[in-house]
Amino acid sequence: VRRVSIKDIAKAANVSHSTVSRALGDSPLVSNGTKERIQRLAREMGYSPDAQARSLVMGRTQTVGVVVTTITDPFIAEIVQAIENTAQEYGYSVILASSNAEPEREIAAVEMLQSQRVDAVLVTSSRVGALYRDHLERLGVPIVLINSHHMQAGPYTFSVEFDNRHGAYLATQHLLGLGHRRIAYVAGATDHSDDEERAAGYRRALREARLTLDPQLVVPGTGGADGGERALPVLLALSDPPTAACCYNDMTAIGLILAARRAGVSVPADLAVVGFDDIPLARYVSPTLTTVAQPMLKMGQFAMGMVLDLVSGDGSEQRVVSDIVVQGRLVIRESSGAIPIPAKLNESILEVST
Amino acid sequence: VRRVSIKDIAKAANVSHSTVSRALGDSPLVSNGTKERIQRLAREMGYSPDAQARSLVMGRTQTVGVVVTTITDPFIAEIVQAIENTAQEYGYSVILASSNAEPEREIAAVEMLQSQRVDAVLVTSSRVGALYRDHLERLGVPIVLINSHHMQAGPYTFSVEFDNRHGAYLATQHLLGLGHRRIAYVAGATDHSDDEERAAGYRRALREARLTLDPQLVVPGTGGADGGERALPVLLALSDPPTAACCYNDMTAIGLILAARRAGVSVPADLAVVGFDDIPLARYVSPTLTTVAQPMLKMGQFAMGMVLDLVSGDGSEQRVVSDIVVQGRLVIRESSGAIPIPAKLNESILEVST
């Protein structure tokens, strides 16, 4: 059962295949009569255009590549979902490639996407190594980095990033507003730039409140629940222990809360806790977790939007696309001890020119 | 900066483009000298083969389509991850299409995949409508349905399914083994075949234990946490309330546990609870949740493995591929009141011929 091509339709309609091509493309150069006849015929014969053949002559595939570390990360999944939705809306297909954070697989993925001649590449949450960056740039197609810290923008590289600093600032400010003066910061993995940015937001909030930074209140973590669990005894052992803790992320906060419960420390009465990320779990732990939510949906939409801007037109003109920084939103739940009023703050977008 | 093709390499190497094609394909028909020379040249010139052009002549794209309702579902994400990993391993690319469970988008997705000329399609967790099935079959490529209840296998359609019945049987048996005699079943959404199968497993376990089925012990739910929350008062109001509950899924179980805590009912002392699915949350609620884990990784691997079997060869011979049914594994945690010994039971595979 061979596939039906425009030539088959041409034969059946007694016209040339170019006429069929035009009719299916709804060209004005073909009479309405034959146009309808051909379109009906195409439908009846079960014609499906061959995207491969089309891109070969058109020079664009209407396809984008999405590189993720793992689609298993709920964060990334949400972003990819948004990307796919917008892509579909504009007639683009999405090729998914996961790297498992292994450099060699990341490179293999890029090469695969290159062979597939994708019109653009979107990369999420990659700690882009210099070497990898070179491979990306060599692609010769626009690249949009999402929450992937790129040191310097290349000619093809653009970015959508989350404002970690401001997010942590909001979280800390929230605790300050509740009257806390001894506020700890439980960090994530060391030398992770996300963590550094969040720590900076924490410090800024304290500075603004004219509090001196007590280095003892900043304890290391891991990014996982164990980090929070190990942090609790360290904090309790302090001569002047904190009454609140701002955590690198939700899992750290959850670890801290679990450890507190076991130690008989009441959250939020004895220790108020805020997390970061708003993972699904956050609304199911007890107490439910106050945290900073990232607008994954928007980030995906913006990223794909940038791609669409970049690939539209014939590519000759210089494109004017700005990097984007999105702001988070504080989600107040039980763990911080505030009256849980669904807050909807600062869900604005800050644009930064390239 | 035009792309470099084999013709460009041919010019640079003073050979014909066919020789280049052969050299790059590592054909034995070309002398080692020129072969190496050409391959080096290709690398230096930054050549990347054009998958479009190749598939056009080869008749296969080395590409599969994956249709999901939403990649946001951690379950589906895990399966897709496994699919992508195996696909990558065998040199296949995956095109992702999400339907949001909307029929029209599901059809649009299938048409897109058809235009992309994917070699096969994998569908996860779709409640495949008859209409949709027709569209799928019309594709003319093998289709593997994962946890998508397909009434009857078509010539191109194969399946990988989870044994819901056996899973619920295991869960219920576990509660029986702990001495419970009044065991409730909190259902999911009505007319969902997963739920029906799980309920059947529950009934079977009770029957085998020579217990009469009390219809009052089977209460409706929603599939979400609210279903479990609403179930609790219904169960407590019974003249002879249950001492244990087997839930349609983890979210239902978690809802039940949350409601129990608020009502002062101790879990597992007053009410033992088991869930189904082993979502990430299950190990973080308190008490941690005893549940039935589905081997998502395996399901993805099997599914992609079937695809590889189906597309290998020249397609002329009849393929012998069996539908697959995978078994779950009971994960014993705190909520059922058993001593939490990591159990590794029944992780076997049952094959059913097509």
Next chain:
DNA sequence: TTGTAGGCGTTATCAC
């Protein structure tokens, strides 16, 4: 308004 011819980047089938 329609048809003819060429080409997109490959691989495959012939000759030489």
Next chain:
DNA sequence: GTGATAACGCCTACAA
């Protein structure tokens, strides 16, 4: 061993 040449399915000048 290597080189012409013809596909694959589509689009698009150019010609009629």
